[in-house]
Amino acid sequence: MDSLFVVVGVMGLICAITVVVKVRAIGWGVWVWFFSGWITGEAAVWVVGLQLGFVALWILFVGTDSAAFGFGLSAFLASWALLGWALRDAFDAGAVFQRALSLALGPDYLEQIPTSRRNKLTQQILSQEWLWPFRFRRPGVKYVRNLAYSDAGKRGLLDLYLPVTSGARRPVLLQVHGGAWMVGHKSEQAQPLLHRMVESGWVGVSINYRLAPRAAFPGQIIDVKKAITWVKTHIAEYGGDPDFIVITGGSAGGHLSLLAGLSPGYADWQQGFEGADTGVQGVLALYPAVDFTNRHGIRQQDRMDTFIASKIIQKTREEAPEVFEDGSPISWVDRPGVAETAPPVCIVQGTYDSLVWVEEVRRFVAELSARATHPVVYAELPRAQHAFEIFHSPRTSHYLNAAAIWLEWVRAKHERGA
Numbered sequence: 123m124d125s126l127f128v129v130v131g132v133m134g135l136i137c138a139i140t141v142v143v144k145v146r147a148i149g150w151g152v153w154v155w156f157f158s159g160w161i162t163g164e165a166a167v168w169v170v171g172l173q174l175g176f177v178a179l180w181i182l183f184v185g186t187d188s189a190a191f192g193f194g195l196s197a198f199l200a201s202w203a204l205l206g207w208a209l210r211d212a213f214d215a216g217a218v219f220q221r222a223l224s225l226a227l228g229p230d231y232l233e234q235i236p237t238s239r240r241n242k243l244t245q246q247i248l249s250q251e252w253l254w255p256f257r258f259r260r261p262g263v264k265y266v267r268n269l270a271y272s273d274a275g276k277r278g279l280l281d282l283y284l285p286v287t288s289g290a291r292r293p294v295l296l297q298v299h300g301g302a303w304m305v306g307h308k309s310e311q312a313q314p315l316l317h318r319m320v321e322s323g324w325v326g327v328s329i330n331y332r333l334a335p336r337a338a339f340p341g342q343i344i345d346v347k348k349a350i351t352w353v354k355t356h357i358a359e360y361g362g363d364p365d366f367i368v369i370t371g372g373s374a375g376g377h378l379s380l381l382a383g384l385s386p387g388y389a390d391w392q393q394g395f396e397g398a399d400t401g402v403q404g405v406l407a408l409y410p411a412v413d414f415t416n417r418h419g420i421r422q423q424d425r426m427d428t429f430i431a432s433k434i435i436q437k438t439r440e441e442a443p444e445v446f447e448d449g450s451p452i453s454w455v456d457r458p459g460v461a462e463t464a465p466p467v468c469i470v471q472g473t474y475d476s477l478v479w480v481e482e483v484r485r486f487v488a489e490l491s492a493r494a495t496h497p498v499v500y501a502e503l504p505r506a507q508h509a510f511e512i513f514h515s516p517r518t519s520h521y522l523n524a525a526a527i528w529l530e531w532v533r534a535k536h537e538r539g540a
Contacts, residue, residue, distance in 0.1 A: 124190035127180055131197030134173055137162040138201035141208045144474045149425060156476040160507045164515040165255060166205040173198055211505045212517040216245060219524035222501035227531060235530045242322050243527055247519035255513040258313040262286055262321035271352035272345060274332050280349060281308050282360055283316050283326030291363040293533050294353060295319050297328040300373030303342055303434050304334050311512055318522045325362035327353055338436040339449055344391050346378050351398040366536055368404035368529060376410025380451040383465055404532040405467045409478045409508050412486040414450045420481045452486045461493035468499040468528045472506025499528060
């Protein structure tokens with residue numbers, strides 16, 4: 123019995139270490155480190171609570187007489203100290219977002235939003251939200267499921283998230299899921315953001331798209347552009363504004379969102395619908411992959427480059443150099459007129475992201491910011507892991523507040539014709 127207490131304590135300590143120690147270059151083991159750090163870090167309140175309950179029950183029913191108890195308790199105490207440190211960063215994330223918004227948009231960014239919309243915003247976080255990680259549904263949201271936007275079967279379907287009250291020309295938020303271009307589903311990601319924005323009066327759209335390896339890249343971005351075309355054609359029927367679409371996504375979804383924002387009307391990705399308007403009015407990208415080519419040598423993992431070539435593009439760089447270039451958002455920045463005509467962009471990245479290296483995103487933001495006409499908001503979250511906002515947590519609540527502010531700012535800018 124005593125060994126069980128020690129094992130649970132040590133396992134808890136190991137998981138806490140994955141939250142506060144930055145590890146990336148460990149081959150495929152990085153996926154285990156990411157998953158442990160992500161779940162443990164964002165659910166830290168629940169992890170500590172469950173461990174406290176376990177220790178209390180152990181003391182009540184087993185006792186504290188054994189030497190093993192002291193060793194196990196030491197492991198628990200150490201893990202609680204580490205998770206407390208991580209929670210401090212999560213609760214402080216609001217200041218990071220406020221600074222990022224102020225630097226890019228100006229200190230009066232809130233005043234640039236109409237009063238009627240500003241009154242719906244908040245910079246406070248509520249325990250009734252972040253204490254319940256998977257409570258997504260809100261009373262002000264209704265759903266229309268599985269509408270076809272292409273002929274790709276289940277991978278060509280989308281869901282609508284609609285306010286329960288009737289309305290017209292509501293702003294549209296188009297969500298593109300992540301999953302390394304190989305997995306993922308329209309119902310799995312961005313649920314906190316979609317429900318927050320739809321309850322405040324937006325229309326949400328979440329799409330599936332064809333996945334690798336069955337469909338090689340650029341099949342994924344072609345599907346995203348087909349979805350944009352569907353939204354512009356049909357969203358007015360559901361109360362949305364076809365002239366105002368902000369696209370968002372994380373990881374692979376962030377990559378595809380950036381590509382969509384930087385390449386409106388690109389003929390190679392619109393064969394069969396060349397004349398369609400696939401422009402968007404804003405891009406909200408979270409921890410996005412920005413470079414298929416690793417042109418600056420930042421990624422020190424050959425496995426990632428091999429994975430992209432063999433599974434996603436399914437050709438080598440020598441066989442299809444243009445596909446690697448076109449598929450890299452960073453390569454679009456230098457193309458004539460692209461940055462100057464790009465819509466407003468907001469990027470959120472964690473410094474401890476094990477899968478998308480923060481240095482690559484910093485480089486992309488620096489190059490885009492130097493050329494873009496519209497301000498580029500970049501929020502870099504200390505010790506945040508990949509996929510941090512998929513379920514509710516203190517950090518997610520701060521992100522939702524900041525995302526809502528930025529989205530309303532973009533909406534106000536669009537309405538002013540600026």
